Amino acid sequence: MKLYSTNNKDLSVSFREAVFNSLPSDKGLYMPVEIPSLSSDFIAKLDQYSLQEIALEVAKNLIGNPIPAADLNALIAEALNFDAPVVFLDKHTAVLELFHGPSLAFKDFGARFMSRVMAYLSKEEKNHKVLDVLVATSGDTGGAVALGFLGVAGTRVTILYPKGKVSPVQEQQLTSNDQNIRAIAIDGTFDDCQTLVKEAFNDPELASAFRLTSANSINIARLIPQTFYYFHAYAQLLRQGIKNIVFAVPSGNFGNIGAGLVAHKMGLPVKHFLAATNSNDTVPRFLETDSYEPKPSIQTLSNAMDVGNPSNWIRIMDLFEKDSSLLKEKVTAYAFSDEDTRRGIEELYTDYGYIACPHTAIAYLATEAYKEKNPGDYTAVFLATAHPCKFPEVFPPEILAAIDTPEQVKSLASRPSKKEELGTAFQGFKQWLLANR
């Protein structure tokens, strides 16, 4: 697999380089030079394959040489040790549940796969330093990454999250891991956290003191495994004789929907994609006005999507050769307020007896909005990106009482929590890193 930078088409780096650098030095994002098409035979027979078989075929085609198929297979088996079922609400509406991993959010796919890819590629190097993973999170990434790397030899994770802007369960997930995981509460927004991480990567002194790498959705090793479940969802619908699918994706940094669009480019037949955002509506505004104007992030009920300047957006533009009219043929974007979100949650519960987290409810609202304007015989599949029990403060008492809390969360509260607190100034963060080697 060769990758270029979205700021420089002539650059060509190896998979290993892209994984460990995470960002090209020109501050673009890595993208595959070639996105291979899967054989039409494989696509036609998707219903015969398991999630793991699908993952192997997709990953083999994308990654190629750097990881031999047998090793890739073992890595996938370890990383994807949980299911991603499609649950039908009715013939034309279904949910793809991506929250059955250890952190109860879809980011487990990316984090668990990436941590094992990094450990695998590190093992092959002589005299390597500890691999220091820096993560900015608006909530769920950090938990998934922490659990993804927890106890993986030769790695250490530092998580930055916006103080007071993640849910209590999320905070407990970020701060109670110990071992090779550290958490820092930053007195600012998610964008501030992301800026600190970006600055750290561009700092020469830190670059020589540490072997730094990123675990954000910007890392190419996070994007790859997120393509798997789109194929796997299609496989499950195919088993019901359904071929005409619209995917609705709760979107913040746009990594998840970006992976869906890569899957589509590899040959997955998808009628249309819906990008569903909260009031952080930079992309819906862009598709309406053709003018990309990022804004500072706004705090909402769906806090994992509180992103004012989605970092993966540039990748999506590249997939469509920066042609927004091509893009609009395949992607429609919707923004919903907190009030809408509460309505979506209530509606799903009363109409279908289904309890969705606020992010998931927003994707559901997008399917409803799309269906209203686009009647036809297709099935709208909205992605459930987190388990509702992670957001107890969002639900009215009746719905809250009906949520089944999984074991992972029940045991969480009793674990001791530990965190550092820092401001948004880069110097402070840098000094802390140097003082805590």
Ligand SMILES: *Cc1c(COP(=O)(O)O)cnc(C)c1O
């Ligand atoms: C991260 C996250 C999102 C947004 O995904 P992106 O890939 O950043 O667009 C949506 N829902 C939940 C629960 C998340 O954790």
